[in-house]
Amino acid sequence: MNGPERFEAYDGGEEDGREEQGSRRDGDGARDDGGDAPEPGRPPRIPMPRVSVEDGGLPLPTPPPAPPVFEHAVLKALLGAWALAACSAEEATAVEEHLGECGDCADEARRLRQAVGLLHRSESLDLDPGLRTRVLQTCLERRPPRIPVPEWAAAYDAETARLDALLQDFGDAEWHAPVRLRWFRSDEPTSRRTTVAGVIAHLLSVDGLVAVALGLDDPLGDAPPRHPTPAARTEAFWRASHFPPSRFLRAPWREQSHNLVRTVSFTDGGGRLPVSYGDFELPLHDAMLDRAFECWVHAEDIADAVDYPYDPPSPRHLHRMIDLAARMLPTALAHRRRAGLASPAHHRHLVAAGEPGRSLRLEIEGSGGGEWLIPLDSPAAKGSAEHEVAHVALDGVEFCRLAAGHVPPQEAAAGQVGDKEAIRDVLFAAASLSRM
Numbered sequence: 242m243n244g245p246e247r248f249e250a251y252d253g254g255e256e257d258g259r260e261e262q263g264s265r266r267d268g269d270g271a272r273d274d275g276g277d278a279p280e281p282g283r284p285p286r287i288p289m290p291r292v293s294v295e296d297g298g299l300p301l302p303t304p305p306p307a308p309p310v311f312e313h314a315v316l317k318a319l320l321g322a323w324a325l326a327a328c329s330a331e332e333a334t335a336v337e338e339h340l341g342e343c344g345d346c347a348d349e350a351r352r353l354r355q356a357v358g359l360l361h362r363s364e365s366l367d368l369d370p371g372l373r374t375r376v377l378q379t380c381l382e383r384r385p386p387r388i389p390v391p392e393w394a395a396a397y398d399a400e401t402a403r404l405d406a407l408l409q410d411f412g413d414a415e416w417h418a419p420v421r422l423r424w425f426r427s428d429e430p431t432s433r434r435t436t437v438a439g440v441i442a443h444l445l446s447v448d449g450l451v452a453v454a455l456g457l458d459d460p461l462g463d464a465p466p467r468h469p470t471p472a473a474r475t476e477a478f479w480r481a482s483h484f485p486p487s488r489f490l491r492a493p494w495r496e497q498s499h500n501l502v503r504t505v506s507f508t509d510g511g512g513r514l515p516v517s518y519g520d521f522e523l524p525l526h527d528a529m530l531d532r533a534f535e536c537w538v539h540a541e542d543i544a545d546a547v548d549y550p551y552d553p554p555s556p557r558h559l560h561r562m563i564d565l566a567a568r569m570l571p572t573a574l575a576h577r578r579r580a581g582l583a584s585p586a587h588h589r590h591l592v593a594a595g596e597p598g599r600s601l602r603l604e605i606e607g608s609g610g611g612e613w614l615i616p617l618d619s620p621a622a623k624g625s626a627e628h629e630v631a632h633v634a635l636d637g638v639e640f641c642r643l644a645a646g647h648v649p650p651q652e653a654a655a656g657q658v659g660d661k662e663a664i665r666d667v668l669f670a671a672a673s674l675s676r677m
């Protein structure tokens with residue numbers, strides 16, 4: 242039988258009979274189904290699924306459950322939970338579908354969402370600036386270091402680490418973002434334009450003053466300027482660079498800061514070692530605080546340039562920085578008098594070194610604050626509450642920005658009581674502490 246005739250015969254109803262005719266058994270008793278080897282030109286037979294009578298046919302898919310139907314009153318009652326994201330998935334879906342149909346509920350949902358936004362203050366993704374200090378303190382309490390970092394160097398260690406964390410993810414655009422360094426000179430605001438990388442070059446070169454005092458390598462090499470002031474060293478470093486400062490300065494700056502912290506940890510009470518700034522000297526423990534202060538101030542400059550938030554130092558470090566500036570104010574007042582920039586001392590009140598004299602009470606509010614009595618007529622005099630002639634109150638961060646030259650003395654938000662001339666002299670003396 243050829244192919245077409247077999248297809249025509251296949252439409253018959255006696256399937257069992259054809260199966261017997263088409264099936265044979267060979268000599269061994271094995272069944273030989275003729276359908277296993279179709280004749281040439283015949284398409285293979287597609288077997289149909291065999292369904293038992295007991296099964297009742299093929300199983301049908303289970304239909305999905307119908308979504309719950311909520312009345313208007315129930316949906317309106319769910320608006321508060323929906324605004325707080327406290328609904329189940331089914332409830333949230335029902336509410337959102339209802340809001341597309343009911344204008345009154347949509348207005349109410351919008352008001353509730355705005356109220357939730359006021360209740361939940363958006364939190365910064367930045368880490369708490371005190372987290373590093375707390376983690377280290379906990380670790381050190383469990384296993385104290387063999388050679389701990391001196392307390393007077395801890396602020397520098399923390400501030401350089403915070404600035405390094407800010408720089409970590411900067412791309413080329415951020416490294417070349419413009420930054421303006423600001424300070425006061427002769428009661429006039431002064432500024433210098435540079436870049437983020439230029440600021441790191443400035444920190445590297447001025448931190449080199451401490452490195453030289455400790456016997457470490459000078460980042461300026463073998464040709465430092467004759468007059469090694471911070472400004473002169475920075476200008477020399479910028480001029481010696483063959484290319485504009487870039488991201489490659491981060492590694493030498495960070496390595497130098499690590500070397501400084503490591504070296505001062507071995508000084509064993511050598512915090513009195515003098516560090517020359519060209520025009521003046523500071524003992525090592527004050528120089529490390531000065532470098533911590535400048536690192537924080539310029540980190541804020543960098544953060545402002547790239548539009549990124551940056552928090553002040555921890556309260557205990559901020560207090561030490563404020564204390565350094567307060568202790569430097571009497572000397573700054575004396576320099577300004579010699580330059581004719583401050584009112585002359587009241588000679589009738591001049592006293593011997595260490596004796597009480599006319600004083601101004603400097604009250605610093607906020608974290609890291611405190612009170613200091615500033616002698617007005619001589620750096621060697623002793624501040625005295627009995628001879629207090631004026632009282633100035635300032636926020637701690639505001640005072641630091643005044644000392645950094647970022648806030649004009651006339652605009653400092655200060656509470657003032659007493660001798661106006663003495664208050665003016667102290668505020669301008671604080672601004673004169675700033676430098677590039």
